[in-house]
Amino acid sequence: MGYAVGVDVGGTSVKLGIVNADGEIVETWEIPTRTEDEGKNILPDIAQSVKDRIREKGISSDVIGTGIGLPGPVDDDGVIRKAVNLHWERTFNAAEELSELLGGMKVRAGNDADVAALGEYWKGAGRDFGDMVMVTLGTGIGGGIIHHGKIYAGTTGAGGEIGHICLDPNEKIRCNCGNAGCFEQYASATGIVRLTKEELEASGEDSLLRNTEVTAKALWDAVRDGDRLAIRVAERFGFYLGWGLSIIAGVVNPEVFVLGGGVSKAGDIIIPYVRKYFDEHTFHACRDAQIVIATLGNSAGLLGAAKMVLD
Amino acid sequence: MGYAVGVDVGGTSVKLGIVNADGEIVETWEIPTRTEDEGKNILPDIAQSVKDRIREKGISSDVIGTGIGLPGPVDDDGVIRKAVNLHWERTFNAAEELSELLGGMKVRAGNDADVAALGEYWKGAGRDFGDMVMVTLGTGIGGGIIHHGKIYAGTTGAGGEIGHICLDPNEKIRCNCGNAGCFEQYASATGIVRLTKEELEASGEDSLLRNTEVTAKALWDAVRDGDRLAIRVAERFGFYLGWGLSIIAGVVNPEVFVLGGGVSKAGDIIIPYVRKYFDEHTFHACRDAQIVIATLGNSAGLLGAAKMVLD
Numbered sequence: 001m002g003y004a005v006g007v008d009v010g011g012t013s014v015k016l017g018i019v020n021a022d023g024e025i026v027e028t029w030e031i032p033t034r035t036e037d038e039g040k041n042i043l044p045d046i047a048q049s050v051k052d053r054i055r056e057k058g059i060s061s062d063v064i065g066t067g068i069g070l071p072g073p074v075d076d077d078g079v080i081r082k083a084v085n086l087h088w089e090r091t092f093n094a095a096e097e098l099s100e101l102l103g104g105m106k107v108r109a110g111n112d113a114d115v116a117a118l119g120e121y122w123k124g125a126g127r128d129f130g131d132m133v134m135v136t137l138g139t140g141i142g143g144g145i146i147h148h149g150k151i152y153a154g155t156t157g158a159g160g161e162i163g164h165i166c167l168d169p170n171e172k173i174r175c176n177c178g179n180a181g182c183f184e185q186y187a188s189a190t191g192i193v194r195l196t197k198e199e200l201e202a203s204g205e206d207s208l209l210r211n212t213e214v215t216a217k218a219l220w221d222a223v224r225d226g227d228r229l230a231i232r233v234a235e236r237f238g239f240y241l242g243w244g245l246s247i248i249a250g251v252v253n254p255e256v257f258v259l260g261g262g263v264s265k266a267g268d269i270i271i272p273y274v275r276k277y278f279d280e281h282t283f284h285a286c287r288d289a290q291i292v293i294a295t296l297g298n299s300a301g302l303l304g305a306a307k308m309v310l311d
Numbered sequence: 312m313g314y315a316v317g318v319d320v321g322g323t324s325v326k327l328g329i330v331n332a333d334g335e336i337v338e339t340w341e342i343p344t345r346t347e348d349e350g351k352n353i354l355p356d357i358a359q360s361v362k363d364r365i366r367e368k369g370i371s372s373d374v375i376g377t378g379i380g381l382p383g384p385v386d387d388d389g390v391i392r393k394a395v396n397l398h399w400e401r402t403f404n405a406a407e408e409l410s411e412l413l414g415g416m417k418v419r420a421g422n423d424a425d426v427a428a429l430g431e432y433w434k435g436a437g438r439d440f441g442d443m444v445m446v447t448l449g450t451g452i453g454g455g456i457i458h459h460g461k462i463y464a465g466t467t468g469a470g471g472e473i474g475h476i477c478l479d480p481n482e483k484i485r486c487n488c489g490n491a492g493c494f495e496q497y498a499s500a501t502g503i504v505r506l507t508k509e510e511l512e513a514s515g516e517d518s519l520l521r522n523t524e525v526t527a528k529a530l531w532d533a534v535r536d537g538d539r540l541a542i543r544v545a546e547r548f549g550f551y552l553g554w555g556l557s558i559i560a561g562v563v564n565p566e567v568f569v570l571g572g573g574v575s576k577a578g579d580i581i582i583p584y585v586r587k588y589f590d591e592h593t594f595h596a597c598r599d600a601q602i603v604i605a606t607l608g609n610s611a612g613l614l615g616a617a618k619m620v621l622d
Contacts (some may be wrong), residue, residue: 073596081596104328131466145461145563154564155442156596164594165561169554177594243480250476252456253465282473283488285384285392285467 005050005057007068008112008301009033011085014046015298018053018063019306023123025299029053039087043094045297047101065309069301070094073157078109081156084250108308114151114160117144119304120258124296129256133248134294135162137241137263140176141184145252150311152252162248163188167240181236186240189216189263196233205229220266224296234273242277249278249286260294267293314370314473315620316361318379319612320344322396324373325357326609329368330617334434336419336610340364351397354405358412370539376417377622380426380612384468392467419619424537425471428455430615431569437606442569444559445605446473448552448574451487456563461622463563473559474499478551500527500574507544516540531577545561545584552581553588560589560597564602570603578604 001020008015010033017028031049034041046068054060072083078095082088095109112116117126117134126132126146136142141163145152152159163184164177171181185191196214200207207229208222219237222230245257263270271291279287295302312331319326321344327338342360345352357379365371383394389406393399406420421429428437428445437443437457447453452474454462463470474495475488482492496502507525511518518540519533530548533541556568574581582602590598607614 147458152458152563154597156564156599158561158594158596159564159596160562161596162562165558166554166592169550169592177593179594181592182594237478244479247476247558248562250469251471251473251559252463253470253472255465255466259411281477281480281490281492283469283472283490283493285472285565286465286471288467 001062002064002310003062004064004306005066006302007046007050007066008115008305009042009046009068009070009086011035011071013044015302016046016049016053016304017302018057018059019303021305021310023307025302027053027057028302033086035085035087038089039083039285042086043098044101047098050102063105065108066098067100067110067305067308068094068098068114069110069112069305071112073161074111074114074153075155075157076153078107079157080166106309108149110153110273110308111144111157111304113142114144114153115301115304115308116260117146117153117160117258117304118307119300119302120260120294120296121146121149121304122307123303124300125258125292125294126173126256129290131252131254132256132258133160133252133254134258134260135245136261137188137259138261139188139190141188142261145254147252150307162192162244165194165244165247167244183240183244187237189261192216192219192233192237195236196230199229199233199236203229214267216226216263217266220269224269234270236306238270239277242274242279243281245274245278245291246281249289250283253286254289256290256292258292258294260300264293312373313375313621314373315375315617316377317613317615317617318357318377319426319616320353320357320379320381320397322346322382325353327357327360327364328612328613328617329364329370330614331333332621334614334618336613338368339613341562344397346396346398349400350394353397354409355412358409361413374416376419377407377409377413378419378421378616378619379409380421380423380616382423384427384472385420385422385464386466386468387464389418415561417620421462421464421616421619422455422468424453425455425464426615426619427571427611428457428471428569428615429462429618430607430611430613431571431605432457432460432615433618434614435611436569436603436605437567440601442565443567443569444471444563444565444572445569446556447572448499448570449572450499450501452499453572456565458563462540462619467478473555476555476558478555494551497573498548498555498574499519502551503527503530503544503548503574507541508545508549510540510544514540527574528577531580535580545581549581549584550588553585554592556585556589556602557592560593560600564597565600567601567603569603569605571611575604
């Protein structure tokens with residue numbers, strides 16, 4: 001049986017895993033991400049760790065290849081343009097470079113959000129669907145488009161990077177990206193905190209969210225407890241997320257949206273708030289799209305990375 | 312040399328053409344679109360006309376297949392879901408049905424806007440680019456996405472149907488689609504007329520656009536003549552089109568936008584108005600996309616239809 005190595009590179013650690021062709025994770029391990037010296041050790045460290053592990057397990061000749069998810073825009077050829085969290089400033093072909101370090105092994109590289117989307121498509125919440133859009137609701141909003149079973153990387157590797165589509169051109173507060181009115185200013189975990197604070201300031205109403213740390217988790221816990229102010233925030237969040245998804249549906253007409261990231265941990269309670277506004281604003285021909293919660297958590301990246309080379 | 316037949320079906324006439332593998336149109340002709348009896352004669356009429364013509368020309372054995380663009384959502388398999396202008400109410404596989412009528416000939420079907428996009432990609436304004444989005448600015452806004460050289464049809468054939476993405480969820484005036492705030496309510500020919508009338512009513516200023524029929528053409532002619540009110544309308548149109556394209560860029564990250572349809576006949580004068588707001592609202596990783604004017608006019612549909620079977 002063939003195996004693939006899946007690699008998910010983050011700013012502090014690299015998750016690695018051996019995955020078989022059925023999508024079963026046989027083994028996982030981690031190594032630190034050494035970002036010093038412009039991150040020049042990161043790929044060599046990964047290569048060494050992969051070689052050591054597959055030799056140890058005696059499966060070197062059964063490994064078909066290595067797939068790697070990277071925190072930056074990666075195009076179809078594996079070229080990455082800058083990865084701030086890895087201290088990579090140059091544009092280079094990460095797939096080719098890792099392949100050389102692995103003695104010519106087949107290597108595919110992708111953007112981490114795209115790769116996680118492929119994982120959810122293969123073995124997670126997207127597995128019974130066709131074209132899919134994954135939306136990762138964390139500090140920001142990440143995303144990945146799966147079309148005909150493959151990652152839609154786009155021209156510069158920014159396909160599905162939906163966090164910075166402009167929903168409100170009149171917004172005065174700047175996004176980290178330099179623009180203003182970005183999707184992630186409203187519908188991310190950060191957006192939830194912002195909307196909650198606005199609501200707390202605008203009303204004198206009692207709420208479980210007063211005099212406590214405002215987080216996305218606290219918001220959904222309060223919604224579950226029937227807190228009226230929290231429910232108003234959930235409506236506003238649902239409006240922004242539902243409206244944003246409606247726009248994406250109008251462009252790429254997916255069969256399913258898979259919601260992942262920290263905010264999605266609240267579970268199905270968020271779906272009706274999103275669905276209501278999605279249905280209101282989506283063009284009828286695209287309105288049948290399902291909206292579901294991701295199921296793989298942190299394994300999505302490993303699995304998607306492995307899938308890139310198993311295809 | 313192999314030939315393909317390209318067919319572009321409209322509500323009143325069907326344009327047909329014989330195209331060689333180099334994309335040269337060898338011959339074109341038209342037949343009426345018989346929409347009576349729920350349009351049941353349309354495909355048989357086309358099949359008969361194609362058979363007659365290629366027999367006449369003695370090229371029956373050189374024809375690789377027939378591609379057909381249809382005014383409705385068509386998925387990858389050639390299934391069309393309703394085509395109002397053809398009086399087609401049923402969902403059926405138009406490619407299979409036309410193929411049977413043509414004695415088993417290879418047939419591919421696509422949405423007309425998608426097919427025109429493929430034509431521009433093959434032989435028109437998109438020919439030197441990779442991933443492309445065509446935006447057809449007519450009475451409404453149509454669109455087509457070309458990804459890796461192929462039409463991106465989407466789950467229900469509505470991929471790239473960007474005219475109904477919601478730009479303003481607070482809009483009170485309804486769009487024909489039943490929603491409100493749709494892209495095409497602002498940035499189509501109809502949108503230009505609306506924006507012009509709003510500007511004429513809001514100001515008492517002299518303008519070439521007063522006491523004359525307001526059309527998209529009249530607007531751009533007035534802009535060319537330096538009419539200040541017209542220039543303000545052009546700015547507002549540019550804002551809506553540029554903002555809308557910025558959102559699409561953030562989803563699918565194309566290398567080029569090709570603007571077609573009636574409004575695009577004004578030519579390059581519209582580009583700076585659009586570019587200004589596109590640059591302002593587009594995520595930096597997607598901002599390098601070019602914005603150009605379509606070059607093929609009515610031939611785009613024929614060529615794109617032919618290209619579907621030549622691939």
